Structures are given as C-alpha cells and as structure tokens.
Amino acid sequence: MSNKIELTTPLSDEDVEKLNIGDKVYLNGTIYTGRDAAHKRLVDLVNEGKELPFDVKGQVIYYVGPAPAKPGKPIGSAGPTTSYRMDAYAPTLMELGMKGMIGKGNRAPEVVEAMKKHKAVYLGATGGAGALIAKSIKKAEIVAYEDLGPEAIRKLEVEDFPVVVINDTRGNDLYVEGAKKYSKE
Amino acid sequence: MREVQTDEITKMVRDLFIDSNCNIGDDLLAAYDKGIETDESPVAKEVFKELKENVRIAREEHSPICQDTGLAVVFVELGQDVHIVGGDFNDAINEGVRQGYADGYLRKSSCDPFTRKNVGDNTPAIIHLEIVQGDKIKIMAVPKGGGAENMSRVHMLTPSQGIEGIKDFIVNRLKESGSNPCPPTIVGVGIGGTFERTAILAKKALLRKVGERNPDPKIAEAEKEVLSRINKLGIGPMGYGGTTSCLDVFFEVEPCHIASLPLAVNVQCHASRHKEATI
Ligand code: SF4
Numbered sequence: 001m002s003n004k005i006e007l008t009t010p011l012s013d014e015d016v017e018k019l020n021i022g023d024k025v026y027l028n029g030t031i032y033t034g035r036d037a038a039h040k041r042l043v044d045l046v047n048e049g050k051e052l053p054f055d056v057k058g059q060v061i062y063y064v065g066p067a068p069a070k071p072g073k074p075i076g077s078a079g080p081t082t083s084y085r086m087d088a089y090a091p092t093l094m095e096l097g098m099k100g101m102i103g104k105g106n107r108a109p110e111v112v113e114a115m116k117k118h119k120a121v122y123l124g125a126t127g128g129a130g131a132l133i134a135k136s137i138k139k140a141e142i143v144a145y146e147d148l149g150p151e152a153i154r155k156l157e158v159e160d161f162p163v164v165v166i167n168d169t170r171g172n173d174l175y176v177e178g179a180k181k182y183s184k185e
Numbered sequence: 186m187r188e189v190q191t192d193e194i195t196k197m198v199r200d201l202f203i204d205s206n207c208n209i210g211d212d213l214l215a216a217y218d219k220g221i222e223t224d225e226s227p228v229a230k231e232v233f234k235e236l237k238e239n240v241r242i243a244r245e246e247h248s249p250i251c252q253d254t255g256l257a258v259v260f261v262e263l264g265q266d267v268h269i270v271g272g273d274f275n276d277a278i279n280e281g282v283r284q285g286y287a288d289g290y291l292r293k294s295s296c297d298p299f300t301r302k303n304v305g306d307n308t309p310a311i312i313h314l315e316i317v318q319g320d321k322i323k324i325m326a327v328p329k330g331g332g333a334e335n336m337s338r339v340h341m342l343t344p345s346q347g348i349e350g351i352k353d354f355i356v357n358r359l360k361e362s363g364s365n366p367c368p369p370t371i372v373g374v375g376i377g378g379t380f381e382r383t384a385i386l387a388k389k390a391l392l393r394k395v396g397e398r399n400p401d402p403k404i405a406e407a408e409k410e411v412l413s414r415i416n417k418l419g420i421g422p423m424g425y426g427g428t429t430s431c432l433d434v435f436f437e438v439e440p441c442h443i444a445s446l447p448l449a450v451n452v453q454c455h456a457s458r459h460k461e462a463t464i
Contacts, residue, residue: 024231067290076292079251079252084365126232127367131248134248150303174425178228178419
C-alpha cells in the first residue's frame with residue numbers, strides 16, 4: 001500500500017493493472033468531467049447506437065460539478081461528488097474502454113465486477129478539498145451539454161492531479177480493507 | 186421599536202454566505218491538526234494535511250473550500266422589538282442568497298425536484314425563523330452540501346428503545362454512510378419534539394463549534410460516547426481507513442409526545458460551514 005505513482009492519460013490496461021488499493025496516483029494529461037445528467041445522456045446515446053461527444057477509450061471520467069471560475073482562472077473549486085449515483089451508467093462506459101473513474105464514496109458490486117472484467121480502476125479524490133484540487137487543473141473547456149451548467153461535460157488538462165486508488169482491477173476495495181484495519185469494534 | 190432596513194439584511198446574508206463558504210472556522214482547523222497528530226493511519230494523516238492546505242488556499246484566494254456550496258439554510262433569531270422596513274423580509278434574505286452566490290462565484294445547486302432543472306440563483310433559502318426578546322436580528326448562514334445531507338435520517342423510535350436505541354441508531358447510520366458523507370463527519374442529532382421539529386433541532390445542532398458540549402452533563406456524556414463509538418468504526422477520513430471518522434456529535438433535546446421518541450440524525454461533512462452575524 002501507499003506507493004506514489006505518476007500516470008499520463010490515455011491509460012492502457014498495463015497502466016491500470018499495476019495499481020493497488022491505497023496507492024497515491026498523480027494524474028497528468030486530459031480527463032473528462034461528468035455527473036448524473038451527463039451520464040444519463042451518454043448512456044442514452046450508446047443505447048441508441050449513436051456516437052459519443054468524445055472518445056472514452058483509455059479515458060478517465062471525473063465526477064465533479066465545479067464552482068464557477070473566477071476571472072482569469074480556468075475553473076472554480078472542483079472536488080469530487082458522490083459516485084454511487086453514476087453506478088447505473090459506469091459499466092456501459094467501461095465496456096467502451098473507459099479506464100478510470102474519479103469520485104468519492106462506495107460503488108455497487110456490479111461496478112466493482114465491471115472494473116475486474118474490463119480492467120478499470122476507481123480513484124478517490126479528497127472530498128471537500130475543492131480549492132486544492134482546482135490548483136492541479138490547468139485548463140477547462142466545455143465539450144458537451146452546456147445547458148447542464150455545472151453538470152456539463154468538460155475536458156480538463158491536469159497536472160499532478162492527486163488521487164488514491166480505491167478499487168483496483170482485482171476487485172480489492174480500500175474502503176473495506178481500510179475500515180477493517182482500523183476498526184476497534 | 187427599532188427599525189431595520191431590508192437591504193441591510195440582504196447585505197448581511199450575502200456576506201455571510203460568501204464568508205462561510207470560503208473561510209472555515211478555526212475549530213475545524215484545530216480538529217484537522219489533531220487528526221494529523223493522532224490518527225493511526227498514515228493515509229489518514231495525508232488526508233488531513235490536504236484538508237489543511239485546502240483551507241489555506243481557499244482563504245488566500247477567497248474561493249470556496251468545497252465546490253458544493255450547498256443549499257442556503259438560514260436560521261434567524263428575530264427580536265420582537267424590531268420593525269422591518271423597506272420591503273419583504275423573506276425576499277430580502279433570498280436576494281442576499283442570490284447576490285452572495287453570484288458575487289462569490291459559488292455553485293448554484295438548487296433545482297426542480299422532478300425536471301432537475303437548475304433554478305439558477307440557488308434560491309429559495311431554507312429559512313428557520315424564531316422570534317426572541319430584544320431589538321436585534323441574528324442571522325446564521327449554513328450552506329449545506331448534498332453528499333452529507335443525503336445520509337441523514339429521521340426515525341420515530343418506540344419510547345422503550347430509549348437512549349440506548351438512540352445511540353445504536355446513530356452509530357449504525359454513520360457505519361452505513363461509510364465514505365459517502367466526506368468523513369470525518371460532524372453529527373447533528375435532534376431528539377424529541379415532533380417529526381419536523383426533531384429535524385430542525387438536528388440541523389440547529391450543527392451550529393455548535395467542535396468541542397462545545399450540551400450543557401446537561403448526562404447528555405454531554407452520551408454525545409461523547411457516541412463520538413467514541415463512531416471513531417471505533419475504522420472508517421477514517423474519506424473512508425480510507427483510520428481512527429478519526431467523526432469530529433464531534435451534538436445532541437439537541439426537547440420534550441416529545443408520551444407515545445413517541447422522534448430522532449433525527451443530520452450528517453455533516455468535515456467542511457462544516459456556518460457563520461453568524463447580528464444587526
Ligand atoms: S459532503 Fe461536504 S465536503 Fe463532501 S462534497 Fe459535499 S459539501 Fe463538499
């Protein structure tokens with residue numbers, strides 16, 4: 001546990017397979033944002049056999065609805081939102097090649113299973129550390145669904161974006177193991 | 186009768202929401218420091234360091250510490266000798282919310298429950314009004330994020346379940362909530378009253394500072410016991426495992442019906458934001 005690793009997107013199977021729960025990862029490159037409403041639209045497109053507004057292959061989706069950017073800044077505070085609301089949609093996106101999700105909070109067993117099957121990882125960003133996380137976002141650009149406001153899909157350029165591995169590709173879960181280790185019940 | 190202009194109220198509400206979102210209380214910073222010192226998990230210590238650094242950046246840049254700048258909850262203690270002039274009292278508060286969330290670059294999270302369409306200006310404020318003695322108006326602003334709020338519950342216990350039933354319910358609620366409410370949490374507990382009153386008590390409990398005990402020594406003991414039980418769950422900051430899962434537990438207690446034992450657990454995250462001012 002607790003290695004420090006740097007990764008640059010897009011991610012390959014090998015990139016994610018070497019990760020273990022508890023590893024601290026610094027992400028570089030491009031990641032995409034999306035939360036409830038955007039996920040619904042993406043999966044509706046998949047079900048209709050239509051093309052997505054961006055290629056999810058090798059990509060990482062960050063569950064975030066940022067605060068508005070102040071003048072001269074690329075983005076406002078941008079910490080993670082609770083991930084379970086995206087559980088219904090995540091397996092479909094992993095099937096299309098998505099390699100990582102960033103959020104906070106537990107995932108459903110189906111999502112953890114899908115991570116094993118499609119070689120993907122779930123990464124935790126520190127909830128509530130929105131001002132700190134925004135520092136590692138260098139550029140933000142809306143690529144779809146501008147009408148959704150904070151929920152629009154944004155393409156982010158990140159440098160040393162700090163995350164912790166919560167679910168690896170072998171079905172391990174930091175939430176379960178961490179609590180087990182420190183429980184005094 | 187002392188006259189207070191509605192635009193003074195608007196200005197105060199505006200400033201309180203910007204300040205509370207960007208500038209967290211020193212009681213919380215002290216609690217983060219304690220976490221760095223005492224948590225047994227190295228990963229947990231790292232999280233506390235991040236939280237501290239986050240507060241520093243937010244203060245320096247005057248940006249919100251969390252992107253979820255909440256629904257705008259407002260507690261008002263209105264002195265009975267105040268005469269409000271210049272407009273409608275509720276409108277004045279809502280206008281303050283509107284201005285604060287626009288001018289402070291705060292996220293607007295209020296939406297239609299069915300269409301999910303964003304209202305656009307984070308109104309309406311959730312206003313809890315109490316009439317008190319005197320000629321002052323005290324306003325407390327509590328921006329309340331969705332993640333922790335979603336973990337909250339109201340539960341009507343049977344009176345025979347008593348204080349032990351209450352303690353078990355709270356600890357289980359936090360156990361089930363796990364990593365979702367951005368632990369380490371703060372837990373506001375309402376006991377007594379009616380179905381709706383107990384929930385307001387739980388919310389009001391969140392206005393206390395970390396370490397501030399209920400004045401009744403028996404209730405204070407129960408607060409400490411529940412806090413220690415939650416910290417034994419091992420959840421840790423962000424749920425990554427650790428010995429600091431909760432920063433404090435606050436009970437607010439009122440009489441209830443002979444047939445009931447209402448309990449509300451209002452879960453709050455480590456970003457427990459609240460600020461108050463008086464005119
Ligand atoms: S639970 Fe609190 S700290 Fe976490 S995202 Fe919501 S408002 Fe922010």
